[in-house]
Amino acid sequence: MNTPYIIGINGFHDASVALLSSEQSEPIAIRSEDRHSGKPHHYGFPHAGLQQILEIVGDPKQIAAVAMAYDRDLYRHPPADYFSDLIPDHGESHLRIALESMFEQWESGESTLEQLQDDAAIILEGLSFTPQAQQDLKKRISYLFAHYTHQSFCVEQIKRYLPHTPIHFHTHHRTHAATYLTSPYEKAAVITWDGRGEFDTTVLWRGTGDQLTRIATVQHPWSLGTLYEVVCEYLGFDRISGPGKVMGLAAYGDERFIPLFKQIIQVDPAQFDYRFNPTLIAAGQSARLSLLAALTEQIGPARAPHEPANQPRFAAIARGIQAAIEEAAVSLTQRALAVTGCQQLVLSGGLSLNCVMNEVIRARTGLEPFLIPPSGDDGTALGAALLSRQQLQTSPTPRLRYDATYGSRPNRDELLSWLAAHQFQHRPASVDALADLLAEDALLGVMQGAYEIGPRALGFRSILANPTHHANWHRINKTVKFREDFRPFAPVFLKEEAQRFWGDQSSPTHSPWMLLAPQMSPTMGAALGAVTHVDGTARVQTLDGHFNPSLHQLLTAFKERTGVGCLLNTSLNMAGESILTDFSDLIDFMAMSELDGVVIEDRLILKAENGEALQQRQRLFTDRAAYRSQRSRRYDSWLAGHDLAVEAYDYGAVYRQLFPAK
Incomplete structure (x- = not known):
């Protein structure tokens, strides 16, 4: 490869x-948008x-390819059985020819959707249908x-920036499976599972050397990810951000619905496959999964917007679906x-963010999932880039490592200028000063180095607190995060310290990415009440000196003061906004919450020393909603100022354009 760079993009x-x-x-x-x-x-x-x-690259001629995390042609040529339940074989061939003609007209610009x-x-x-089949x-x-x-819109955006660069398309689940190419394994079973990527929902791969071979595929409508999402919506949560909440809510639930939910997922005893119980779940190509009366009559009605989530029945529903997903995941593994x-295992796809499930798989199989x-x-942008790099290589290259953070970082000179211009007092953020503050129960926001990719804050964009005081759990949820009180917080341990509190249901292990939630020892709840969930589990992050040296030093200093090498660690944001990356937004976050101070690179800004300056920031916002929306408004204004658009997908609009009401 003469040109050294490959860019991967996920535009969904x-x-x-x-x-x-x-x-x-x-x-x-x-970069996570x-x-x-x-x-x-x-x-x-x-x-x-x-x-x-592109600013990092400099010369666009140095880019060998742009790799996309979806294969748009699969939508143009859907699976063989996509229409087969609606029309006979001879009719389907005519339908596919007619559809291809429509795609060609649209692609060429000859016709709009209307x-x-x-x-x-x-x-x-031209086809004989029942009214329902026609609607489907x-x-x-x-x-x-x-x-x-x-996806064609995304191609157009790429060509705006890189008109002459080749574009590669990769199937969605293969980009998830490319996680294997960052593992240390030469041979592994690779499972990718999510809601849906093109038409696939769950795929088994065999990784051998640098090759990925598809072994078995489960396609829509059978989807563990979508099933979990549908129950999230039944419990009143969003389908994308809700799964993490339901996983946390499950810990409060009793076992009353577990046998019922375990009847939903029917894993094939002989092969890598599953289906859903048709008496409990409606599943079809033309509609999203739905819960049938035989299920809802037993679990009760869906949660209304005014109802608190942490009620026994809702928690029992959450526990039921969590237990069912865990059992199915273990069986499939x-x-x-x-x-x-x-004898090695790699997991990827949105379902792999369920850290309780990951730990159950680990405990039941005895394997350490990568x-x-x-x-x-x-992560699919990285996967797509990996696949294209492999495709373009003419000689072997070293296996890619993922052992750091790769987002943008604060500019220290800009920070110092901004603090001076807005009259903020600041001091060096020494390890001793921070450890003292945390031991004294201060709540600190931290923005240091490159930001993390993925939903877990790993100490670079984190809120840190003393985990030994149980009250900090409710204090942070109520006065800093402004979110549901049932949601737990994670501990970040010195690697060796975690073994002291690990329970006996699995062996202690290194968990640097906060993607395992083991059962902890009975002593942990009393010692570390703010980071031990009500069922005795914890979403553990373990830290060695390599990954985040600054946080490792802070944990060591905190242990010297408290006897515990552990801190409460949660993401640097309020509910309803994404993790922060701009230092001025972090200052505003402190102004609008009960954070006691913020650490930005090597500077410490304390609330107690900046009362007037913080009041000036507060006056910019009428309320917390105005604060939370400032970033999206700023971003949208930037898009409009540069004549940029971010999306074209609108199923409802496409439906109305192709099939207008008569």
């Missing part, structure tokens, strides 16, 4: 951009991230066009190991 939800070189053994940079837009799980094209990546209405009507008239066909055609046009003959922090869709 959790939009991201990754930059690799042909020679380096770790990523050069990764939500950190820059302020919009959690940012949906749409990552303009800010791509522009930052101008394809007549073609769509001819398709419907309209939905499926609209789904294909909605995704194809959005055991099948995967048997089918592939491998995971990376961006297991969700924000």
Whole structure:
């Protein structure tokens, strides 16, 4: 490869951009668009991230390819059985020919979607349907066009920046599976599972050397990820951000619904496959999964917006779906190991962010699953870039390592100028000063180094607190995060300290990415009440001196003062906004919350020393909602000022354009 760089892009939800070189053994940079837009799980094209990546590259001629984390042609040529339940074989071949003609007209610019209405009507008239089948066909055609046009929109945005650079398309689940290419394994079973990527929901791969071979595939509508999302919505949460909340809520639940939920997922005893119980779940190509009356009559009605989530029935529902997912995941993992003959395991895809499930898999199989922090869709940009790098290589390259953080970092000179201009007092952020403050129960926001990729704060964009005081759990939820009180906080341990509190249901292990939630020892609840969940588990992060030396030093100093090498660690944001990356936003966060101080690179800014300056910042906002929206408004204004758009996907709009109401 003569040109050294490859860029990977995910332009759907959790939009991201990754930059690799042909020679380096770790990523050069990764950008998660939500950190820059302020919009959690940012949906749409990552303009800010791509522009930052291009600034790093300098000369665009040095970019060998842009790799996309979806294969748009799969929407143009859907799976063989996509229409088979609606029309006979001979009718399906005519339908596919007609659809290809429509795609060609749209692609060439000859017709807009509205101008394809007549073609769509001819398709419907030329086939014999029941009214329901006709409605189902309209939905499926609209789904294909909605995704194809959005991915084409992403291609147009890329060409705005890089008109002459080749664009590669990779299937979504293969970009998840590329996590294997960052592992130390030469042979492994690789499982990718999420809501849906193109048409796949759960895929088993065999990794051998630098090759990934697809072994088994489960396709829509059978999806563990979507099932979990649907129950999230039943409990009143959003389908994208809700799963983490439901995982936390499950700890409060009793066992009343576990047997019922375990009846939903039917794992094939002989192969890597599953289906859903048709008496409990409605599953089809034309509609999202839904809970049937036989299920809802037993679990009760869905949570209304005014109802608190932490009620016994809702918590029991959360525990039921969590237990069912865990059991199915263990069964599928055991099948995967048997089918592939491998004794190493790699997990990726959004479901792999369920750290309780990951630990159950670990405890039940005795294997250490390999995971990376961006297991969700924000990691697919990296996966796509990895696959294209492999595709373009003419000679072997070292296996990619993922052992650092790759986001943007604060500019210290700009920080000092801003603090001076806004009359903020600041002091050196010495380890001793920070350890003293935390031991005295201060709540500190930290912004140091490059930001983390993935949803877990790992000490670079974190809120830190004393974990020995149980009251800090409720204090931070109520006065800093402003979120549901049932949601737990994670401990970050010195690596050797975690063994002291690990329970006996699994062996202690290194958990640097906060993707395991083991049962902890009975002594931990009393000693570290602010980071021990009500069921005795904890979403553990263990730290050695390599990954985050500054935090390791702070933990060591905190242990000298308290006897415990552990801190409470949670993400640097309020509920309703993404993790912060701009230092001025962090100052505003302190002004609008009960944070006692913030650490930005090597400077410490304390609330007690900056009362007037913080009041000036508070006056910028009428309330917390105005504070939370400032980043998204700033981002949207930046887009408008540069004539940029982020999205084209709108299923409802596509449906109305192709099939207008008569």
